[in-house]
Amino acid sequence: xxxxxxxxxxxxxxxxxxxxxxxxxxxxxLAWRGVRSLLVERRPTTATLPKxxxxxxxxxxxxxxxxxxxxxxxxxxxxxxxxxHRAGASLVAxxxxxxxxxxxxxxxRRVTSTSPQxxxxxxxxxxxxxxxxxxxxxxxxxxxxxxWTQDEDGVTATLRDVASAxxxxxxxxxxxxxxxxxxxxxxxxxxxxDGGGQVGHIYVxxxxxxxxxxxxxxxxxxxxxxGQGMSIIFDGNVLTLWVDYFPExxxxxxxxxxxxxxxxxxxxxxxPDLDCRIVNRRSFALNHHLARQFKVGRVILAGDAAHSxxxxxxxxxxxxxxxxxxxxWRLALVTGGQAGPGLLDAWEVERRPIVNITLERExxxxxxxxGRVLATSDPSQPIPTAKEMLGFRxxxxxxxxxxxDDLSLQEDPMxxxxxxxxxxPHVRLRRDRTELSTQELFGPGFALLTDPExxxxxxxxxxxxxxxxxxxxxxxIGAELVDTEDAWHSRYGINPGGAVLVRPxxxxxxxxxxxxxxxxxxxDEALTAVLAR
Numbered sequence: 215x216x217x218x219x220x221x222x223x224x225x226x227x228x229x230x231x232x233x234x235x236x237x238x239x240x241x242x243x244l245a246w247r248g249v250r251s252l253l254v255e256r257r258p259t260t261a262t263l264p265k266x267x268x269x270x271x272x273x274x275x276x277x278x279x280x281x282x283x284x285x286x287x288x289x290x291x292x293x294x295x296x297x298x299h300r301a302g303a304s305l306v307a308x309x310x311x312x313x314x315x316x317x318x319x320x321x322x323r324r325v326t327s328t329s330p331q332x333x334x335x336x337x338x339x340x341x342x343x344x345x346x347x348x349x350x351x352x353x354x355x356x357x358x359x360x361x362w363t364q365d366e367d368g369v370t371a372t373l374r375d376v377a378s379a380x381x382x383x384x385x386x387x388x389x390x391x392x393x394x395x396x397x398x399x400x401x402x403x404x405x406x407x408d409g410g411g412q413v414g415h416i417y418v419x420x421x422x423x424x425x426x427x428x429x430x431x432x433x434x435x436x437x438x439x440x441g442q443g444m445s446i447i448f449d450g451n452v453l454t455l456w457v458d459y460f461p462e463x464x465x466x467x468x469x470x471x472x473x474x475x476x477x478x479x480x481x482x483x484x485x486p487d488l489d490c491r492i493v494n495r496r497s498f499a500l501n502h503h504l505a506r507q508f509k510v511g512r513v514i515l516a517g518d519a520a521h522s523x524x525x526x527x528x529x530x531x532x533x534x535x536x537x538x539x540x541x542x543w544r545l546a547l548v549t550g551g552q553a554g555p556g557l558l559d560a561w562e563v564e565r566r567p568i569v570n571i572t573l574e575r576e577x578x579x580x581x582x583x584x585g586r587v588l589a590t591s592d593p594s595q596p597i598p599t600a601k602e603m604l605g606f607r608x609x610x611x612x613x614x615x616x617x618x619d620d621l622s623l624q625e626d627p628m629x630x631x632x633x634x635x636x637x638x639p640h641v642r643l644r645r646d647r648t649e650l651s652t653q654e655l656f657g658p659g660f661a662l663l664t665d666p667e668x669x670x671x672x673x674x675x676x677x678x679x680x681x682x683x684x685x686x687x688x689x690x691i692g693a694e695l696v697d698t699e700d701a702w703h704s705r706y707g708i709n710p711g712g713a714v715l716v717r718p719x720x721x722x723x724x725x726x727x728x729x730x731x732x733x734x735x736x737x738d739e740a741l742t743a744v745l746a747r
Contacts, residue, residue, distance in 0.1 A: 225385045226252045226352075227549035229371055231359045231399060232392030234261065235335070235534035236517025238342040238353075239277075240390050243542020245349035246280050247658045249549060252384060253351065254373055256358035260343050263494050264334030264420060264454050266531030267447060268297070272603045272637075273532040274328040275653050275720060276539045282348065286341045291331050291450065298435040304484025305428065305437050305446055325604055325627045326640050327651035332434040332449050335531060362389065362399070364512045387549050388558075389513045390541060392534075395501045397519035403510045407503040409573065413524060413580060414500035415459040417467075419475045420452055423483065423490040429453075437482075444482045452493070455479055459497055467497050500524040502577050504570055508562035516541055521569045526579040527598050529572050540565060543658070543718035547745065552683050556746025557612055564608035564635075567623055571602060600627050608635040612744050614724035632707030634724050638716045639705040644696040652691075652702070656720045659685025660741075665692040665703070667711040667729065674733035682741060715740060 228244060230237045233255025244251045269277070269287075278284040296319075302308030322329065347353060354373075360381060362371040369389040374381045391399035428435065429448055437446040443458030457478055459465055472492050480488045501522040508520050517534035524530075544561055547553035575598070604627040609615065613635040625631055630639040641652045655661050664671045672688050679686040689695060691702050706714050706722075711729030715737070716722055724740040726733075 223383055223385075224252075226250055227387050228252075228390060228545055229369060229384055229386035229388070230254070230390045230392055231371075232390075232394060232517070232519070233257065233343075233353060233355055234339060234392065234394070234517070235266070235342075235531055236392035236519075236538045237390070238339060238346060239535045239538025240392065240516070240542050240545075241351040241353060241538075242280060242283070242342055242346040242349065243539050244546055245346055245351040247542065247546040249542075249546045251351065252386070253353045254357040254359060255353070255355045256376055258356045258376075260339035260355075261336045263418060263496060264336055264447070264449065264452055265418070265498075266335040266525060266528070267333065267449050267454075268528050268531070269331045269333070269338070269535070270529060270532045270598065270603050271322070271326050271328055271330055271600075273535050274331055275326060276536065278328060279654070279657055280345070282345050283341070286345060287331055287333060287338065290337050290341060291333055297330075297332060298433055299438075300435055301438040301440060303441070304439060304482060305425075306484030308437050308439075321600070321628070324640075325600055327642075327653055334449050334452060334454075337451070338531075359393075359399075362402075364389070366511075369512050387512065388545060390545075391513060391515045391519045392517045392538070393519055395499075395503070395518040395522040397515065399513065400505060400515055400519050403507075403513060403515075405510060405515065406506045408506060409501075409503035409522075410577065411501065411503060412499050413502045413577065415461055415497060416500060416525075417457040417459040417470050417497045418495065419455040419457065419470075419479060419492060420494040421455065421475075421479050421490050421492050423453060423479070423488055425453070425483070439482050442482065444478065446482055455482055470495060470497070500580065502573060504566070504573060508566060509558060514541060514558065514561075521566075521573060523573040523576040524580045525576075527572075527576045529576060529598055529603075532603075533569055533572060537565070540719055546658075547684075550683075552745060554746035557744075560610035560612040560746065563610040564613070568606045568608065571606075571623065572598075575602065601625070604637055606637065607633070608721060610635075612723075612746050614740055614743060630705050630707075632705065632714070632722060632725060634722050636722055638714070638720050638722050641691075641702045641705055642698045643691065643702075644698050645694060649698075653720060655687070655689050655695075656716055656718065657687060659687060659718055660723070661716040662686055662688045662713060662737075663702075663706070663716065664688070664690055664713040665710055666690060668713050670729065670733045671713040671726075671737070674737045677734050678738045678741060681738070682745070682747075684741065684745075713737075715744070717744070 228251040230253040241253045299311040300308035356376045360372040360374045368387045371384050432450040434449050445456045447454045475492050505520045508515050516537040544557050605625045662675045675686045675688045708727045712727045714725040723744045730736045
């Protein structure tokens with residue numbers, strides 16, 4: 215921490231503990247909205263190992279709207295191709311798992327305008343840090359949380375600079391615990407965990423090798439080495455070997471010498487004399503847990519501190535990033551006085567059951583006996599689906615649930631209902647000569663969508679926005695925004711003259727299926743409930 219004595223006694227709206235995916239996305243989202251936060255991380259910098267890799271479609275939809283992030287991630291990605299899945303006795307002896315690429319892409323284009331991005335966690339963290347600092351976030355790496363207390367007004371924390379051992383005190387309205395699966399903050403709170411606990415181990419080896427036959431076009435791939443408990447990942451930049459690791463059978467980190475790692479790499483690749491260089495190596499525990507509470511008083515658990523799952527389906531990192539994005543817009547409104555604290559309570563109610571669906575599916579993947587690490591190359595296995603990532607449904611007191619809603623947790627994103635609590639569907643639009651998606655209309659605040667017959671909603675939105683001190687961006691689909699497929703009414707479930715209110719996370723908060731007699735009153739009443747005022 216630079217000049218710890220300048221921090222002592224400081225007050226910030228939000229203190230974030232942890233500088234990986236969750237902490238960085240929270241700080242990024244707050245900075246984007248002009249809210250001051252302080253992030254502390256005891257490590258000297260962001261991740262250096264690839265660790266998690268890839269962002270799913272839901273995550274790329276969210277991050278795309280933060281200025282500068284999408285361009286930076288796309289520039290770093292190298293390739294936008296689909297991940298190729300292979301399986302066999304080794305990389306050399308593996309075969310491509312059959313898949314209908316064109317069908318996959320066609321289906322994807324119907325539900326979203328984004329694509330998954332294939333990048334290692336080290337690159338993503340570095341990019342998020344750069345963009346957060348560009349927007350003004352205060353990120354203190356090499357700084358650790360020593361102690362903290364909370365009362366009804368906020369949190370008081372003692373921080374220490376790791377290098378100098380100098381300490382200081384910070385007061386925050388809210389504390390975001392993004393401090394990992396072991397989470398000392400969660401332990402101090404005494405929040406119980408559900409789930410299987412520690413369900414396995416892997417040893418991760420990053421290596422360099424000349425494999426032009428497989429890496430020349432930079433296409434990302436995953437190879438399941440059958441019967442060996444190993445997988446190889448190539449993400450367009452680095453090669454990584456994942457090895458099953460069994461401490462319960464007497465194995466320890468000391469067994470994974472550099473010579474043994476080279477031998478494992480050669481066996482996985484299938485070239486006995488392969489010239490390779492070990493870049494980094496480390497063991498990781500595979501965890502499965504779900505905190506029974508995500509929020510206790512002024513402390514909010516997020517990312518791995520709240521939920522952790524095996525990495526076999528590759529969704530844990532996206533869940534962590536989504537947590538940060540979801541929290542940031544809520545914290546911005548609550549600390550800014552536009553929303554009541556109930557908006558933060560609703561986050562736990564909405565998010566916990568949806569996260570659990572992914573956790574349970576990842577555990578099912580882990581049970582696969584042969585090639586269990588990253589065994590998504592088997593099309594019969596429960597791999598992540600569009601329904602899981604894009605068809606989620608939130609339910610809470612701040613979502614304006616309709617009488618016809620069956621309160622299910624998922625729907626088919628190919629046939630969206632438009633119910634409040636669902637992700638706002640993708641509809642192709644055109645502004646002048648520019649093609650865009652409804653997903654690109656959502657920014658740091660709320661968005662109101664209507665059509666030329668719903669102009670009364672536009673004036674109502676302006677008045678309500680001013681009275682509530684809220685940012686509402688209004689868009690008329692069918693006027694300056696051309697509905698190129700004539701699909702917007704049907705996908706959002708409204709008639710001409712109706713309107714839809716979309717939250718900053720791209721989730722429908724409320725809708726009026728038809729024109730209203732008093733649009734200002736209806737919109738004000740809806741937002742008052744959504745904001746828990």
